[in-house]
């Protein structure tokens with residue numbers, strides 16, 4: 001399909017709420033380390049480059065057999081996914097919702113959505129008041145070495161189901177609420193960088209009482225898997241700190257965009273549910289893996305009363 005059929009986006013302005021900044025921090029894995037706080041003209045340029053890169057990527061993934069863009073109309077729809085954090089002249093365009101790989105939908109689902117939930121919890125309508133709680137940021141990764149005989153990425157996906165709530169249940173006492181997001185990145189085979197393993201990332205941001213201890217960063221040892229965990233505490237965060245923390249927790253998995261298209265396609269096809277025709281509702285979804293989750297007050301549990 002000719003690129004000319006894609007919409008030519010014109011970026012007229014830049015949004016600069018803290019949620020937008022959080023999304024830009026999350027995309028620095030693609031746009032470069034300092035691009036999160038770049039001047040407006042650079043942000044506009046970065047957005048246009050990212051659209052171009054995304055379109056080139058989906059064509060490549062399609063040639064490897066990515067099912068979501070098999071039909072030409074689907075390829076067009078996904079390639080016209082509207083960018084985030086900027087104004088374009090095009091309104092009413094629908095996001096593609098392929099959050100596991102589309103950098104814009106990744107941010108919609110794993111940065112904007114949790115930002116709103118944390119924001120609603122932390123900052124009270126009278127903005128002079130912030131709830132007296134701390135943030136706990138956790139980064140955990142497991143490396144599945146190719147030469148260890150793992151059947152990948154299936155093993156990693158199966159592990160996600162167990163892993164998602166595990167740290168919260170075992171380590172975070174009296175967690176008030178949390179957001180967890182997992183991602184799987186393919187091995188890297190590059191002139192300068194060799195990563196002969198799949199990586200499973202498990203990242204979370206949790207709310208805890210100011211009087212609770214910081215949870216442990218201990219990592220249990222396991223045969224055939226290398227893993228590591230980092231834990232950071234952010235006391236009584238202002239919005240800027242929340243934005244930076246969500247930018248780190250929701251960082252886009254770089255190799256989904258630049259790693260082996262064959263391996264990324266394998267990950268995507270495995271991760272997506274199979275959609276089957278169904279007589280009553282039109283279609284139903286089977287299988288697939290949920291890579292994120294909300295817990296406690298961020299999932300609708302009652303918020304604790306404010307101290308008086």
Ligand SMILES: [Zn+2]
Pocket residue numbers: 081082095096097098102103104105106
């Ligand atoms: Zn999208």
